[in-house]
Amino acid sequence: MKSLKEMADNFSARVLTRDVRIMEVCGTHTTEFFRTGVKDIFPERLYLVDGPGCPVCVTQNEYLDRAIEIGKVHGVVIATFGDMIKVPSSYSSLGREKAEGMRVEVVYSPVDAVDIAAENPGIQVMFLSVGFETTAPAEAIAVQNAKERGVANFSILCGNKVTVPAVRALLDAKEVNIDGFILPGHVSAIIGVNAWRFIADEYGKPCVVVGFENHDLVKGTQMLLDLIESGEPAILNEYTRVVRDQGNLKAQEIMRDVFRVVDTEWRGIGTIPGSGLVLKDEFAEFDALKKFPVTPPPPREHPGCRCGDLLRGLIIPTDCPLFGKACTPERAVGPCMVSTEGPCSAYYKYGRK
Amino acid sequence: MMEDKILPGHGSGGKLMNEMIETLIRETLGRENVQLDDAAILNVGTGRIAFTTDSFTVSPVVFPGGTIGSLAVNGTVNDLAVMGARPLYLSCALILEESLEIALLKDILVSMRKAADYAGVKIVTGDTKVVQKGKGDKIFINTAGIGILDGDVERRPIEGGDAVIINGYIGDHGIAVMAERNRLSFSRGLVSDCAPLNHLIGRVSRDFPGSIKFMRDPTRGGVASVLNEVVKGREFGIKLVEGALPIHGEVRGVSEMLGIDPLYAANEGKVLMIVGRAEAEKIVKVMKEVPEGAYSRIIGEVGPDHPGKAYLETAIGGRRILPLLTEEQLPRIC
Numbered sequence: 001m002k003s004l005k006e007m008a009d010n011f012s013a014r015v016l017t018r019d020v021r022i023m024e025v026c027g028t029h030t031t032e033f034f035r036t037g038v039k040d041i042f043p044e045r046l047y048l049v050d051g052p053g054c055p056v057c058v059t060q061n062e063y064l065d066r067a068i069e070i071g072k073v074h075g076v077v078i079a080t081f082g083d084m085i086k087v088p089s090s091y092s093s094l095g096r097e098k099a100e101g102m103r104v105e106v107v108y109s110p111v112d113a114v115d116i117a118a119e120n121p122g123i124q125v126m127f128l129s130v131g132f133e134t135t136a137p138a139e140a141i142a143v144q145n146a147k148e149r150g151v152a153n154f155s156i157l158c159g160n161k162v163t164v165p166a167v168r169a170l171l172d173a174k175e176v177n178i179d180g181f182i183l184p185g186h187v188s189a190i191i192g193v194n195a196w197r198f199i200a201d202e203y204g205k206p207c208v209v210v211g212f213e214n215h216d217l218v219k220g221t222q223m224l225l226d227l228i229e230s231g232e233p234a235i236l237n238e239y240t241r242v243v244r245d246q247g248n249l250k251a252q253e254i255m256r257d258v259f260r261v262v263d264t265e266w267r268g269i270g271t272i273p274g275s276g277l278v279l280k281d282e283f284a285e286f287d288a289l290k291k292f293p294v295t296p297p298p299p300r301e302h303p304g305c306r307c308g309d310l311l312r313g314l315i316i317p318t319d320c321p322l323f324g325k326a327c328t329p330e331r332a333v334g335p336c337m338v339s340t341e342g343p344c345s346a347y348y349k350y351g352r353k
Numbered sequence: 354m355m356e357d358k359i360l361p362g363h364g365s366g367g368k369l370m371n372e373m374i375e376t377l378i379r380e381t382l383g384r385e386n387v388q389l390d391d392a393a394i395l396n397v398g399t400g401r402i403a404f405t406t407d408s409f410t411v412s413p414v415v416f417p418g419g420t421i422g423s424l425a426v427n428g429t430v431n432d433l434a435v436m437g438a439r440p441l442y443l444s445c446a447l448i449l450e451e452s453l454e455i456a457l458l459k460d461i462l463v464s465m466r467k468a469a470d471y472a473g474v475k476i477v478t479g480d481t482k483v484v485q486k487g488k489g490d491k492i493f494i495n496t497a498g499i500g501i502l503d504g505d506v507e508r509r510p511i512e513g514g515d516a517v518i519i520n521g522y523i524g525d526h527g528i529a530v531m532a533e534r535n536r537l538s539f540s541r542g543l544v545s546d547c548a549p550l551n552h553l554i555g556r557v558s559r560d561f562p563g564s565i566k567f568m569r570d571p572t573r574g575g576v577a578s579v580l581n582e583v584v585k586g587r588e589f590g591i592k593l594v595e596g597a598l599p600i601h602g603e604v605r606g607v608s609e610m611l612g613i614d615p616l617y618a619a620n621e622g623k624v625l626m627i628v629g630r631a632e633a634e635k636i637v638k639v640m641k642e643v644p645e646g647a648y649s650r651i652i653g654e655v656g657p658d659h660p661g662k663a664y665l666e667t668a669i670g671g672r673r674i675l676p677l678l679t680e681e682q683l684p685r686i687c
Contacts, residue, residue, distance in 0.1 A: 008669045035614075037671020082612075099358045108535055108611070214669040330368050331355065340612045350673045 014043040026184030027054030027341025034350035036214035052311040055131045056339035058266045064089035065296040074292045076124040077103040079113035110142035117154035129156040134186040137251040140258035155288040160277035176313040181207035192247025204233040211239035268308025307334035317347040366573030367678040391432040403438035406497040418545030422465035429498040431570045434551040438500030445479040450489035472549035515655040516633035518626045521648035527618030542603045548622030553645045567627040577616040577675040580663035590659035
């Protein structure tokens with residue numbers, strides 16, 4: 001086992017004969033590459049392109065507009081992960097609505113929202129179910145849990161998305177020139193390495209499933225560079241202590257029990273077939289979409305915001321004219337500056353020298 | 354101010370709050386009078402005093418390692434101590450919500466008394482108000498404090514090579530309160546560091562007069578926010594060494610779950626000092642002899658790189674800037 005310092009020195013000194021562009025699909029990787037300082041010791045000519053891997057960032061305005069409208073019209077309590085509070089919707093944000101008197105509760109687990117509903121039978125509690133395969137099982141469990149306990153005043157507003165079709169859509173669009181992919185560790189723990197094989201088999205791009213510690217990032221990136229240099233389109237797993245080829249079959253089963261797959265819209269990318277999750281009919285009583293009909297105002301994008309281009313890997317945050325000027329974490333224009341996993345937030349917080 | 358309504362971020366100790374203090378509060382109340390430090394230094398008769406006030410709204414009001422009462426005493430004692438003053442007298446103003454249990458109020462007052470006795474200060478005056486149920490959150494406390502400046506408070510300028518010292522583990526209070534608030538079942542072993550700093554600071558000041566070039570208690574906004582204050586607009590930067598940072602395993606674990614960097618989490622019994630390199634080791638040795646300094650260590654240094662910024666040298670050898678926090682996700686930690 002090499003020492004961390006030795007690993008880092010070898011990585012930093014690696015000589016690349018051409019520019020190499022790799023994409024990290026996962027928002028946590030975006031942040032961790034900065035936070036651990038690994039991005040700071042990248043070898044010359046290696047470039048990291050941010051992918052669509054931040055669930056908050058790819059959530060379209062219409063979703064938040066609807067959530068806020070439901071809160072206003074039906075007087076429900078909105079329970080959400082903290083990330084969503086400051087994300088701008090078309091006309092407002094949950095934080096602003098909270099300041100205006102809407103009840104918005106930050107929870108750390110969807111089951112906490114079920115508890116709030118159970119403890120307060122007189123109010124309706126709606127959980128904003130946003131996230132990828134990493135959070136979907138927990139959200140599915142919350143719905144099952146509400147059903148078992150008979151908590152009729154709990155519901156979720158489904159905004160869940162799955163990552164594989166999004167990566168496929170990016171590859172099909174051929175807009176971005178990517179040499180290889182750093183694949184998400186947490187998502188892969190659920191869906192397994194096999195779910196990603198198509199990237200190598202069908203598109204001829206090498207990829208590596210990578211963990212989140214600093215040694216994971218260095219080792220995983222080295223493995224990917226080796227594959228790129230050998231010209232071998234293969235998939236490797238650096239995160240073997242957590243990720244299996246088959247993934248977590250139990251979690252996949254829970255997701256299948258509660259959700260069904262639909263086409264859904266991604267910010268900046270458009271509608272991607274088979275990339276969204278909604279509640280199955282047998283859980284309709286917990287489906288906020290059905291339970292609380294509203295007509296949200298027509299969604300609008302903020303002028304000048306380039307989050308969409310960023311999420312397609314076309315630009316990096318500092319290319320956006322609003323970055324750090326009109327758009328900062330305390331007064332964000334786009335979601336990529338708000339979410340803890342957003343690329344702009346990572347660049348703003350850690351990337352400025 | 355750009356906002357037309359108060360947001361949680363206006364009380365976070367970060368950018369929004371600083372903007373509000375500058376453009377609204379000082380502007381209106383009189384920039385020439387309102388001092389920005391933890392306490393105001395005032396000439397009274399032939400001597401000088403430090404005068405401060407602080408309000409406490411923490412929820413829950415009892416948490417592992419303290420209560421809103423002990424926090425109010427120690428917080429105010431520490432605001433005086435880091436200004437180089439010897440804390441003497443406190444006030445205690447209580448805003449009580451209708452239906453608060455008297456037994457809980459008594460517990461809070463007992464913890465205030467104990468904290469005051471340990472810190473060697475007297476609570477000499479106060480006030481009580483009761484608000485309707487639903488108009489408060491059990492209890493809010495305001496404590497003002499007076500301390501005396503015995504010696505010279507002129508501090509030598511910070512220069513390259515100076516050492517950054519902290520008197521122990523980082524982020525304990527903020528993370529312990531967060532864990533308690535959120536009923537996080539894995540939070541056992543997380544305890545607030547709520548403690549007075551006047552004994553520790555007094556000892557260093559006595560044994561090494563004039564050696565402390567800067568000190569501040571990193572409460573809201575944590576260690577990183579204080580360091581940002583030090584480097585703002587200066588010719589030097591401050592480097593923290595990741596491997597040298599004392600952070601409890603539980604704090605690290607919960608921080609990761611909550612997505613909070615311990616360097617930005619609140620402390621209530623910590624002081625950050627900047628001292629000359631030559632004396633740093635000796636000062637740490639003396640600090641370790643005081644209970645509140647048992648785990649003191651050097652965590653970084655002042656240098657020419659990244660002027661005007663605080664940064665972290667990570668375990669992998671990369672560098673990461675520690676910017677001024679914009680808004681805390683932590684609701685009411687003090």
